[in-house]
Structures are given as C-alpha cells and as structure tokens.
Amino acid sequence: MKYLDEYRDPDIARNILKEIEDFVTRSWTIMEICGGQTHSIIRNGIDQLLPDQIQLIHGPGCPVCVTPLETLDRALSIASRPEVILASFGDMLRVPGSYRDLLKARSEGADVRVVFSSLEALKIAQDNPQKEVVFLAVGFETTAPGNAMAIKQAAKKGVGNFSELVSQFMVPPAMRAILSSEKRIVQGFLAAGHVCTVMGYEEYEPIAEEFHVPVVPTGFEPVDILSGILRVVKMLESGEHGVVNEYSRVVSRGGNPEARKTVNEVFEVSDKQWRGIGIIPKSSLKLREEFSAFDAEKKFDVAHIQPEESPLCRSGEVLQGMIKPDACPAFSRECTPLNPLGAPMVSGEGACAAYYKYHKRA
C-alpha cells in the first residue's frame, strides 16, 4: 500500500533507530501529544528499542480520556430518556461515568448507537423525526470540522430533532499548560499529526518561541514516529527550538482552511474542564449562541449535573506526563479495562489501556 508500507518498513525503522543512537549524547524527555501515537509506540514496542537516554512521556491527546465526568453523566442522563437516540463514537461507550457507562445504559433499554461520524447521527435524526437524536460530540481539532458540519447542515435543513452534547478540546492550550507547570519535565513535543492536518502547525510557532522547545508534527506509523523522535533529538542536541514538520505528506503550515472556517462559524473558544487535569483557559470549543437550539446541554437541561471523581485514580498526572501509567498504585489492581477507574484505562488511545494491553507483563 503506497504511502503506508514504506512507513512500516523494518529496515528503514532500524536505520533511523541507529541514527538516533548515534546522535543522542544525554537524557531527553519527549512528549507525544496524541493517544494514537502512544498506542503505536507501545504496540510496536518503539519504547523498548529507543536508547535509554530517551524518555517518552504520554500526552493528554486522547479525547476519551480528557472528556470530563460531567459530560458522561450528562450523556447518560440524556440517553435514559425514552424519546432519545444517543449516537456516539464507539470508544465512548465503555468510559465510566459516576455510576455506569453507556453500554450498561444500553443494556437497560437506552437507545445508544455507534456511529463513525456526526453526519451519520444527523441522518439517523432525519430518518427518525419522532425521536430526539443527540450526538456525543467529543474530540480534539480532528473531529471539530465534522461535528461543526453536522450542526450547519442540521440548521440549513431544519432538522430540529438533532443536537450535540459538545466536549471539544484544543491542543495548544494544553501544551502551554504543560510547559507552564512548575513540575515541567517535557523538553520537546511530537505534535499530533491528525490535529495538524486540520489546523496546520503555525499555531505551535509562538509556543516553540516562548518556551524554547522543539515541536515536530509527526504521523502514526513506526517510521513516522521514529523520524519525529530523531528530529526532536537533533534539535535538542544542537540547542535549537521551533517547529519542523515531519508529517509533510499530510500536514501543511496552514492546515485545511475550509475545515477551520467551518469550525469558526459554528464554535467559539471557551474555558474547559479536562478530566483529571482541571480547568485550562480557552482550551475548548463550544457552540455559538446562534446554534444554541442544537445544544443538547441546553435542550435537555443537564448543565446542573456535576459529579466527583474516584480519589484512587491518578490519570491526571498520567495525562500531564508526571507519572507513567504503571506508577499509579491502582494500575492493574483496582483499575483494569474491565473495571476502569479513569478514562485512560478504557480508551483505544488511553495510555493506561495501552500499558495494560501490550506492556503489563511483557
């Protein structure tokens, strides 16, 4: 498969590994932002192959992990209403709310459906005019254009029985928060390839300047990730900072202007609670006032639902790169994929789940 096989080629990967070994002279701590990258790293055992001096820290870029508990509890409350069809991406179904998850709600009679995009949820709304269809619109900048497009089309076509429960996050404010932390240990970033496909990488340039860090947009295949790491190591070793694109087959500096325009039309920036981390200013997107008819939070009056987290779960520290998943005392004891205390143990992109799945005893 062109544009894929060459990025999985073990010989190319080994050559890059060799180059990393040749370049590295001291210890460096690099954060991969995106949960998809974390999984690729663990799945391919890249962390086992890197020289000991390079420490990879897993970042907060897993939407399932950082979606706050209240959003889940609100979704569960909405889903349990008889007139509602709740449509969601598949991996949100197993994420624990305060008392249950959406799979459990489905077993109790809620109409919960797995879709692959918000536009499919919109189609369900059009096909079921007697029902209220609510899409659980979570994600980073990657899902924002699609989720915005569904709202725009619903407004244009007058699909009044469609709404979204929105929990949209943005990467740059989280990077700023991590870099501003007193306990900061991250020295360079692999920026999330899919997010950059939409947003480009120009918004990272001021961050790289202000905090003197290398930021390297990186893809998801082993050769992509190793190339990203090599680039960050080279920049760190030579004392450079700035943004260098290692995912140029997909990512451009300005991103996708049409997608960005659609996002801006429908959403506006707002402060946001990140699960396990806390409130990060101006770190999320919420529906603009003119689209409030499509805001499920208002439509179903669930904004008052404000639950509390398990005190055992240290996923906040995992998500900020302060501890590795297996350093959490609850890891693989009280907290397992079958009984997750926090979202990173659930999601396909969660660092705790990746450690449990591929790493725990290997």
Add this chain to the structure above:
Amino acid sequence: MSIELRCPVPLLKHETIQMAHGAGGRLSRELTQKIFLPHFNNSCLASLDDQAKFVLEEGTVAFTTDTFVVSPLFFPGGDIGDLAVNGTVNDLAVGGATPFYLSAGFVLEEGFALTDLEKIVKSMADAASKAGVQIVTGDTKVVQKGQCDGIFINTSGIGVVRKGIAVSCLNLRPGDSIIVSGTLGDHGMAVMTAREGLSFQSDITSDTASLNVMISAILDEVPEVHAMRDPTRGGLSATLNEFASASQVGIVLDEAVLPVRPDVLGACELLGIDPLNVANEGKVVVAAPAGCAKTVLRIMQEHSDAAEHGAAIIGEVVEDHPGMVIIRTVLGSRRILEMPLGEQLPRIC
C-alpha cells in the same frame, strides 16, 4: 350446497410470518411443507415424527450446539443461514469428529418476510450439502413483533470422533507450530462494514465456510495434531489465549507473517480495531508438532478456494511465559496479545 369445513386460511397467502406460523396448526404445517421440507429434503426429516432416528457408526460421539444472532442477516459473502450450519459443522470438525446430523431451531419475529426465510433456509441447505451433513430435525417458534431481530437460529450437531485422534486445547506442547488456514478478520469486518452507522464502501466478504473436509484431510496425513479451533468470536487472540491458558504453555507469534487482507487491515485501522480480535467463520488454527507444520500448511493450501488463501505458519509454542501469547513485532520488539475485552468498538479518530 356444500359447506367447506377446512380452515379458511388459504395456503401461502401470507407474505410474512404470522403468530399462527408457530402455533402448531395449519400454518405451521404449511411452513414445514412449503419451505423446510423441500430444501432440507432427507428421509429422516420427511417422516415428520417428533424426533429424528438414525444409526451412528461406533465410536465416541461428539455433540455441540450454537445459537446464531447476527445483524445484518444478509451480509457480503453469506447470511445467518450458512453461518448457522457452518458454525456447528466446524465445532464438530475441530474436535476431530466427522459431522453427520444437525438440528435446526428457529425463532421468527412476527412480520418477518417469508421470502427472506426461504432464502436463509436455502442457504442452510446448500451449506449442509457442501459439508455432507443432513438437517434431520427442527422446530419453529414465532414471537411478537419487536421481541427478536427478524430471525434467531439454533443448530445442534452430532458427529463421531475419528479413531486414534485426540485433539484438545489441553494438548499443546512446547515445540508445536501454530498454523492458520487463511486470512484473519474477514467475517467480522464484512458484517461490521455492512452495518448501519458505519457506512463505508468495501469489498470485504465473509469467509463463512465449512472446514470438515479440510480438517479430515489434515487428520488423514497428520493424526498427531495436538489442538484445533475455529477462531470465531474474539478472533485469533481469544483462541490462542485459551490454548495457552488451558495447556499452560507460552505462544510466540511472528507479526510479519500474520495473514490479514489489505482491505480488512485498512478497515480495522480506520475503526481502531485489532484484526486479531475479529471473528472468522471459515478458518482453523492448528497446533501440531513442528515437523508436521509444512504438511498441514500444504493441505490447507490445497483445500482453499481463494487464490490468495493466506494459510501460514504463524508462530510456535514455548515453555516460557505459560498462559501468555506474545507477538514479535516486525521491528524486533515484543508485545502481549491479550484476550479481547468484549464487543469491538470503533474509535473516535
């Protein structure tokens, strides 16, 4: 003037299943005679007694049952009918048994189209004929609209274990090779991509097929096979974890040779699903002494219809890490292949 004393319901006037089709009266009989008997067509069933009577050859009897619920009922490469026959035939075959007779129990939803039922019954008959088994007894019940998803089918099967054969998931030994008869994940992805809500185009077809002829040929030449299983729900991951745990051995797989069709791999990656966790309905995993592995592989290749069958020796059984399956990645690192959690859920992005 003559008075018609027959039940006034005319034959096959209905186009859909009615509650009366399961009530044991005239409509039930009509269903049997117009749909089931013509397709399943065998002397044992034709007597319409409450039980099937047959003579089994001497030996150890293998007996299995499975219930089939699938959505959608018709999917690329098959339907719930051939799935129900092949699944039970394969459960007998992987135990080293020659399958002979099947039962078929149907739960039908009121309003289900008779044309769809006939299509399903026909594909059951075709699958049975291909596998050389007879459907000799059956039952039909009808439930009210909304109480089942169109049709549920249970099949049970009886076979006789071949003499001198002792395959079991308890029998794996260090030094065995693990051989798989073809590409992995085809069935599960064919069904998933055909489902509402995940509408993307693909040419992925289910691999549903009976395996008894291939397995019989393997046992003819390699009676020392230690274990066999068809990796259905939970895919290869579940089967190998069960093998490793039951025999308290380790299994090491070579990632580079795991056979997965490019379109299946592409769909899995898009949805964030591991093809090794995805169901197969026409594949067998064999554990056999390493010296026999190439013979097993050759027979699998000879019995495969597909040009690119994908049969491969994928790994070995080891003494280390008992109960655990490890994958050697193409990069040379190692990772655990875990028992899948449950339902395969597509991810966000």
